[in-house]
Structures are given as structure tokens and as C-alpha cells.
Amino acid sequence: MSVILIVDDDKNMRWVLEKALKKEGHQVLSRSDGESGLSSLNEEIPDLVLCDLKMPGMSGLELLEKLKVQQPQVPVIMITGFGSVETAVEAMKLGAADFILKPFDIEAVKLAVNKALGVEKLKDEVRFWQTEAMLGNRPQGIIGSSTAMQELFQTLGQVAPTNATVLILGESGTGKELIARAIHEMSLRQGFPLVKVNCGALPENLLESELFGYEKGAFTGAASRKPGRFERANQGSIFLDEIGEVPPPMQVKLLRVLQEKEIERVGGTETIPVDVRIIAATNRDLTAEVQSGRFREDLYYRLNVVPVHVPPLRDRKEDIPELINAFIEKYGREMGKGELHFTDEAMALLLQYHWPGNIRELQNVVERAVILSTQPFIAPDLLPVEVLKSEHKENDETGIAHSLELTDAGIQLDALEEDLIRQALKLADGNQTKAARLLGITRYTLIYRMEKHGIR
Numbered sequence: 001m002s003v004i005l006i007v008d009d010d011k012n013m014r015w016v017l018e019k020a021l022k023k024e025g026h027q028v029l030s031r032s033d034g035e036s037g038l039s040s041l042n043e044e045i046p047d048l049v050l051c052d053l054k055m056p057g058m059s060g061l062e063l064l065e066k067l068k069v070q071q072p073q074v075p076v077i078m079i080t081g082f083g084s085v086e087t088a089v090e091a092m093k094l095g096a097a098d099f100i101l102k103p104f105d106i107e108a109v110k111l112a113v114n115k116a117l118g119v120e121k122l123k124d125e126v127r128f129w130q131t132e133a134m135l136g137n138r139p140q141g142i143i144g145s146s147t148a149m150q151e152l153f154q155t156l157g158q159v160a161p162t163n164a165t166v167l168i169l170g171e172s173g174t175g176k177e178l179i180a181r182a183i184h185e186m187s188l189r190q191g192f193p194l195v196k197v198n199c200g201a202l203p204e205n206l207l208e209s210e211l212f213g214y215e216k217g218a219f220t221g222a223a224s225r226k227p228g229r230f231e232r233a234n235q236g237s238i239f240l241d242e243i244g245e246v247p248p249p250m251q252v253k254l255l256r257v258l259q260e261k262e263i264e265r266v267g268g269t270e271t272i273p274v275d276v277r278i279i280a281a282t283n284r285d286l287t288a289e290v291q292s293g294r295f296r297e298d299l300y301y302r303l304n305v306v307p308v309h310v311p312p313l314r315d316r317k318e319d320i321p322e323l324i325n326a327f328i329e330k331y332g333r334e335m336g337k338g339e340l341h342f343t344d345e346a347m348a349l350l351l352q353y354h355w356p357g358n359i360r361e362l363q364n365v366v367e368r369a370v371i372l373s374t375q376p377f378i379a380p381d382l383l384p385v386e387v388l389k390s391e392h393k394e395n396d397e398t399g400i401a402h403s404l405e406l407t408d409a410g411i412q413l414d415a416l417e418e419d420l421i422r423q424a425l426k427l428a429d430g431n432q433t434k435a436a437r438l439l440g441i442t443r444y445t446l447i448y449r450m451e452k453h454g455i456r
Contacts, residue, residue, distance in 0.1 A: 002117055005029045005046035007037035007063060008079065009055045017050060020106045021113065034058025038066055045071055048116055050109075053080040053091065053099075061091055068095045075116040079104070118191065142178055143323050146316040152179075152308070159306050160186035165258070167243075167303045168281040170310030173360030176281040179310055180239040183279055192236030195229045200242030207250055209266045218267025230263050230274045237277040243303065244284035244295065251296045258302045278303070313355040313362060317442075320351055323359065327366035337370055342378045348445040349380055353387045418453040421446070425455070 004026050008014050011032070018028045029046060031037040035058055037051070049067060053060035064076055075097035091099060097116040100109055142149075159166060160183045168176045177196070184194040202210055209218075213228030229238060240246075246254065257263055262273045280303050289295035313320070324342065332340045342350065355361055369382045380388060420439065428434035436446040450456075 002047040003027045003029065003044060004113070005031065005037060005040060005049045006051075007031045007034060007049065007055070007060075008052040009033060010052065013052070013079075016106070017109065020109065024110060024113075026113075034060070034063040037063060038070075041067075041070060046074060048113060049074060049076045050113075051076055051078055053078050061094065064091055064094055064096055077112055077116055142175065142182060143326055144316060144319040145322065146311075146318045148311040148316045149319060152310065155308055156182055156186060159183065159308065161188065162306075163187075163277055165278040165303055165305040166280070166308055167286075167306070168279065168308045168310060169286075170281075170283065171312045171358055172283045173358035174310040174312055175359050176283075176310055177239065177241065179308060180237075180241075180279045180281060183308075184237040184239075184277075187237070187277070189236050189277055193233050194237045194239060195233035196239045196241065197229050198241045200245035204247045204250055207246070208253065211250075212253070212263045212265055214266035215268040218265070222267065225265070228263065228265065230257065230276055231272065233274075233276045235275050237279055240278065240280040242282060243280040244282035244286055244289055248294075248296065251299050255296065255299045255302060258299070313358045317351055320362065321347065323362060324350065324366055327363050328370060331367050331370040335370060337373060338376070340370060340373060340376060340378060342369075343380070344448045346378055346380045346383060348442065348448050349383060349387055352442040352445060414453070417449065418455070421449060421453065421455060 004021055006014050006017050006021075006028060008017070009032055014030045014032070018030055021028050029040060029044065031040055034051075034055055037049070038058070051060045051063055055063075060078055060080075064078070067074060067076055072095070076095070078091045078096050078099040079102065080099055081102045098112045100112055142153075144152075156179070166180075166183055168179050170176050180196075181194060184190060197207075197211065199207060209226075209228070211228050211230055213226050213231055214222050216222055216225050240254075257274070258278060261275070262271050264271055286295055286300050286304070290297045290300050324347075328340050328342075332338065350362075350365070357364075365384060365387065368384070369378045372382050421435070424435040424438040425432075427438060432446055432450075433443050436443040439446065441449075
């Protein structure tokens with residue numbers, strides 16, 4: 001429900017507007033002149049003002065100017081007679097959201113009101129997301145509190161409200177589609193479609209008809225006209241995933257869309273203008289693709305207006321526990337497993353694994369573990385072999401694994417582990433990160449094993 005202020009010297013006009021807007025669920029304040037309308041702002045700030053242009057005393061234009069000084073965020077719709085259209089246009093130059101001609105159709109009034117309130121709502125949401133991103137908070141659905149992700153959120157807060165073409169760069173499985181969705185939902189286009197196209201999953205002939213549509217009879221099986229993805233995305237955004245997989249002939253056609261902002265359906269001659277924001281993504285090195293001649297240089301520069309780099313999971317390992325908790329909650333709830341958690345040892349293994357498949361691989365590992373779990377806790381034996389092997393591999397690569405001669409007297413592994421940890425901490429002057437590096441394990445694993453041996 002919105003608060004709408006009506007300012008009009010015509011009592012009957014106020015009554016008609018008030019009745020119609022209350023029926024729509026709005027709270028309505030009614031004033032007969034500009035002075036009382038302005039003073040009412042001291043009592044309650046409205047979400048929208050409907051103001052007559054010609055009134056005795058303070059005119060509608062004067063009221064508009066004063067309103068924009070006191071409450072610039074409040075949209076104002078001017079009501080005017082046919083003979084004052086030029087004045088109404090002047091009012092819009094001064095900041096009015098719209099104007100309505102008398103005599104008016106009440107449905108046109110409702111439409112104008114909803115439009116003005118909707119645009120302002122979008123602006124508020126954009127401002128909110130900008131503020132949130134600048135403060136280091138994250139868009140909905142994206143998990144991560146690491147420095148790398150905070151920097152990404154700040155970039156999104158700056159980029160999303162614009163109409164700039166965005167190129168999302170990142171390895172497979174890093175969540176590029178989530179980033180694309182966040183950009184769309186944080187923009188003024190959020191009320192319109194976000195249309196997704198996986199360019200790598202479609203053959204060239206099908207890709208063209210999917211993107212641009214086709215006319216009846218354009219090819220065998222084209223029984224009727226079909227709008228393409230660009231038409232469906234009009235006024236919204238189109239997400240071209242795996243843009244690096246687009247074959248050269250299609251690159252030429254995409255370039256034309258970006259340059260001319262128009263398309264032609266397959267088998268058609270009509271030029272169709274489209275108002276679409278382009279968000280593209282790839283896991284390829286497009287610079288190298290350009291140098292090799294596999295990707296057009298001019299298209300690359302058209303797409304690379306604002307590059308957004310999504311960090312791989314190995315560069316933001318501090319986000320892994322939060323991601324794991326989210327996935328455990330999701331799959332535990334779906335499978336009716338109740339509350340679950342990874343043991344410290346299992347968590348340590350997950351933290352030191354390299355994650356070549358990034359978030360997608362982590363999600364699969366957690367889902368598998370939840371499916372196989374029969375206890376409230378998830379132990380290392382439910383983890384994939386490649387995760388279990390990661391500790392040994394890391395040790396081998398760092399040269400920490402030493403061969404020891406086993407005698408008849410045997411050896412106490414716990415005592416040896418404790419001794420090595422104490423030595424590493426001594427060499428590192430108590431710095432746990434450095435000590436963990438000397439031992440070839442993660443800091444999390446070191447802390448777990450220090451607690452195990454009572455080392456402070």
C-alpha cells in the first residue's frame with residue numbers, strides 16, 4: 001500500500017481520484033491548494049503526489065519545484081487541461097514523473113500511478129543494492145564473506161544499475177550465472193525478463209534461430225513464426241553463457257546486434273529494434289582466443305566494456321565452511337536427514353583440497369555425502385577419493401613428507417605428529433599460517449591437530 005497525496009482545487013476531481021485510488025488499496029491524502037499540500041509534508045511524506053497544474057495561489061509548477069527541493073525522491077504526476085500541454089512538458093523537465101490530460105480516463109490514471117510507483121520502487125531497490133554492495137554485503141543467493149567476494153560485490157553495486165555490457169570471466173563452476181542474475185536483479189531492468197542462452201550447447205544453425213527467431217517457412221519444420229531470445233528479452237537482459245564457444249559466422253551477427261541494436265529473424269527481411277542489456281560469460285581466455293584468430297577482436301571489445309572477474313574457490317577458501325553449511329541445509333532438508341555436520345577431520349580435508357571444479361564440485365561432494373550419511377555427522381570415509389588423497393599430494397609437493405626408518409621398537413605416530421607441530425611452531429615463531437605451510441597442511445588442519453594434542 002502506498003500513500004498518495006492529491007492536490008487539486010476542484011473538489012469533485014479530488015473525490016473521483018480519491019475513490020479510485022482507495023479502491024486500489026492506496027492510502028490517500030487530499031488537499032485543495034498548493035500551500036496546504038506543501039505543509040502536509042510535515043505530517044507524512046507521501047510515496048506519490050498527484051497535482052493539478054493550474055490552482056489559485058501557489059501553482060502546480062511552484063509546488064513541484066518546492067517538492068523537489070524538500071523531497072526529491074517523491075514522484076509527482078501533473079494533471080492538466082489540453083491547452084496546457086506545453087506547460088506540462090515544462091513540468092516534466094523540472095522533475096515531474098508524468099502528466100495526465102483532462103478529461104481523463106480513470107484507468108489511465110491508475111496506469112500512470114502504478115508506473116510512477118513501480119519506477120521509484122526499482123530506483124529504491126537499486127540504491128539499496130548499491131549501498132549494500134558498497135558496505136560489503138552480498139546480493140541474494142551469492143555466498144561469500146572473503147575479501148575477494150567483498151570486492152566482487154562492490155563491483156556489482158557499481159555496474160548493475162548501468163546499461164553497460166558486462167563480460168563475466170571465471171573458471172567453470174564458479175557461479176557465473178548467479179552473478180549474471182544478480183546484475184539483472186540489481187538493475188532498473190529487473191521488472192523485465194532475464195533470458196539465458198548457453199551458446200556452447202547449441203549447434204550453429206540452431207543457435208541463430210534461437211537467438212533471432214525465424215519466420216514461417218524459413219526452413220523445414222518452421223511451421224509458424226517464432227520470436228527469438230533477443231525479442232523475448234526486450235527491455236530486459238540476455239545472458240550469453242559460454243560466449244567463447246560461438247562460431248565465427250555467428251560472431252559477426254552478434255556484433256551487428258551490439259552495434260545496431262536490431263535483429264532480423266531467420267528467413268525474414270524485417271529489421272526489428274531490440275532494447276536489451278548484454279551480459280556474457282566465458283571460462284576461456286578471450287584475449288588468447290583473439291590472438292589465435294578464433295574470436296573476433298571487434299566483438300571482444302564490444303563485450304568487454306565492464307569485465308567482472310569471479311574468483312575460483314581455491315582463492316577464497318575461507319568461504320568454504322559457509323558454502324558447505326548452505327548445501328548441507330539444502331540437501332538435508334530435501335532428503336529429510338535432519339541436522340547434519342562434517343567432522344573436524346572431514347572439514348580439514350575439504351579445506352585443503354584444490355577444488356578444480358569450484359563451487360559446482362563442492363556442491364556435488366556435499367550432496368553425495370548427505371545422500372550416503374546414516375549418522376548426524378559426516379566423516380572422511382564419505383568423501384571422494386580425490387579429496388582424501390589431497391593431503392598426501394600436498395605434502396609430497398611441498399617436500400614435507402619424509403621417509404622414516406621403522407625399527408623393531410616401533411614408533412608412536414601421535415607423539416611424532418605432536419613433536420613435528422611443536423617444531424614447526426617454533427620455527428615459525430608461533431605464526432600458525434607459516435607453521436601450517438612448513439608442515440604442508442592448512443591452517444585449519446593445524447588448529448585441529450593442535451587441539452588434539454593440547455598444544456597452546
